[in-house]
Amino acid sequence: MAPEETGRSEPTVVESTPLSVEPDPPVVPVRQTIASSLAVVDPVPSFRAELTAQLGGDASPFESVEELTSRLTGAAPVVAVLGPSCAEASALAGVAGLVARFPMVGCILVTEQVTTALLQQALRAGVRDVVGLHGGADVLAEAVQRVSATVEHAVVAAPAPQTTPDVGAPAPSVPGPDGTVEPGRGSVITLFSPKGGSGTTVLATSLAVALAERSTRPVCIVDADLQFGDVAVSLKLAPHHTIVDAVTAIDRLDAAMLESMLVTHEPSGVRVLPAPLEPAYADQVGAHDLVRIIGLLREMCEYVVVDTPSHLNDVVLSIFDESDSIELVAGLDIPSVKNLKVTLQTLRLLDIPEERLHLVLNRADSKVKLEVGEVERALQFEAHVQVPSDVVVPQSVNRGEPVVTHAPRSGVAKAVATLADQYVAPRPARSRRRR
Ligand SMILES: Nc1ncnc2c1ncn2[C@@H]1O[C@H](COP(=O)(O)OP(=O)(O)O)[C@@H](O)[C@H]1O
Numbered sequence: 001m002a003p004e005e006t007g008r009s010e011p012t013v014v015e016s017t018p019l020s021v022e023p024d025p026p027v028v029p030v031r032q033t034i035a036s037s038l039a040v041v042d043p044v045p046s047f048r049a050e051l052t053a054q055l056g057g058d059a060s061p062f063e064s065v066e067e068l069t070s071r072l073t074g075a076a077p078v079v080a081v082l083g084p085s086c087a088e089a090s091a092l093a094g095v096a097g098l099v100a101r102f103p104m105v106g107c108i109l110v111t112e113q114v115t116t117a118l119l120q121q122a123l124r125a126g127v128r129d130v131v132g133l134h135g136g137a138d139v140l141a142e143a144v145q146r147v148s149a150t151v152e153h154a155v156v157a158a159p160a161p162q163t164t165p166d167v168g169a170p171a172p173s174v175p176g177p178d179g180t181v182e183p184g185r186g187s188v189i190t191l192f193s194p195k196g197g198s199g200t201t202v203l204a205t206s207l208a209v210a211l212a213e214r215s216t217r218p219v220c221i222v223d224a225d226l227q228f229g230d231v232a233v234s235l236k237l238a239p240h241h242t243i244v245d246a247v248t249a250i251d252r253l254d255a256a257m258l259e260s261m262l263v264t265h266e267p268s269g270v271r272v273l274p275a276p277l278e279p280a281y282a283d284q285v286g287a288h289d290l291v292r293i294i295g296l297l298r299e300m301c302e303y304v305v306v307d308t309p310s311h312l313n314d315v316v317l318s319i320f321d322e323s324d325s326i327e328l329v330a331g332l333d334i335p336s337v338k339n340l341k342v343t344l345q346t347l348r349l350l351d352i353p354e355e356r357l358h359l360v361l362n363r364a365d366s367k368v369k370l371e372v373g374e375v376e377r378a379l380q381f382e383a384h385v386q387v388p389s390d391v392v393v394p395q396s397v398n399r400g401e402p403v404v405t406h407a408p409r410s411g412v413a414k415a416v417a418t419l420a421d422q423y424v425a426p427r428p429a430r431s432r433r434r435r
């Protein structure tokens with residue numbers, strides 16, 4: 001449909017300008033000064049011409065996603081309208097890389113036929129909207145306007161360029177929990193308790209947020225409690241993707257694609273890979289999938305925090321194998337101690353180096369007739385962090401806010417800060433074996 005037929009004098013985004021081939025000017029984070037550039041991408045000239053016409057002639061043409069990627073600097077927002085020829089696997093893989101590198105680029109796929117399968121594939125690749133080629137200029141204009149608003153918002157919300165996570169670049173060398181440094185790899189910190197309700201998720205989410213406050217590189221949290229994971233709900237997130245999407249695409253999964261599946265906890269910047277939405281999907285995620293996912297995440301993040309279920313299975317054991325540090329969470333109660341003792345024996349059988357194991361005592365000030373010293377003696381481990389019991393914890397959980405930001409002056413927040421500091425310090429303290 002020609003622009004005039006829509007009855008609108010300006011069928012495209014009013015602010016949009018053709019994409020500049022010159023380096024983009026620095027972005028001034030003031031809403032009124034931002035205008036998205038428009039790009040049309042398709043190798044077929046007739047598709048490019050048709051889409052450019054639908055957009056009112058105000059778009060820069062590109063023959064491929066790669067060509068567009070090579071011309072971007074990432075400094076200005078761009079809405080890329082991808083033509084029907086881009087509706088295939090290799091172009092969509094290119095899109096996943098593009099949007100991971102340039103979060104200020106919003107892609108719309110225009111396709112001859114919108115099928116559920118294509119929609120799924122496109123959204124997984126990071127395309128923001130899919131519209132039909134013959135839907136008309138007004139449908140496309142509305143999609144452009146929507147996407148334009150989100151990419152411009154991303155510019156306003158984006159941190160200063162030097163702190164923007166650049167997942168394409170290798171992570172800098174990060175000290176492991178034993179103080180050793182392995183170049184280019186982030187640290188994997190797994191939290192586990194063999195008894196449900198011990199505070200594993202509370203501590204994992206808060207630790208991730210505390211680490212993000214201390215890091216210039218990305219920090220992410222993986223919810224490996226595949227049946228009843230509640231990391232996303234604890235952080236008040238409504239994710240579009242879960243770990244199941246990553247596993248579905250495991251054969252072609254790379255860092256860029258995985259990055260596009262993470263949801264950001266905006267207040268802290270922590271990237272989250274949520275658990276499946278329903279327990280039935282848990283079986284779809286295997287131990288080898290988790291190993292691959294964690295391997296990719298550690299390439300792009302400084303810290304990968306992993307929350308786990310309260311039982312041992314092959315998935316959890318393989319996560320232990322991948323972990324630089326395992327924080328074992330226990331309370332001052334006999335079942336907790338008994339189960340943790342069994343867990344420690346299992347970890348020893350698995351030859352997990354002892355220096356990777358750390359003990360965190362939660363609700364360590366509870367008056368329950370079991371002393372911290374007794375628990376440490378029974379486990380032959382010194383707790384390297386003791387977390388007090390505090391009503392701010394359930395309050396923060398119910399608000400969907402990590403306790404470190406909900407009640408930063410609380411004893412719980414300070415204990416989590418101590419834990420986080422041990423990872424950012426050059427030589428973190430470790431739980432010593434008690435004799
Ligand atoms: N230090 C604490 N003080 C008070 N309540 C706590 C504390 N740690 C955890 N809780 C409460 O225990 C509940 C279970 O914690 P959660 O992190 O979900 O345990 P897990 O993941 O080990 O099953 C949470 O809802 C939280 O309110």
Ligand SMILES: [Mg+2]
Pocket residue numbers: 200201202225230308309
């Ligand atoms: Mg939990």
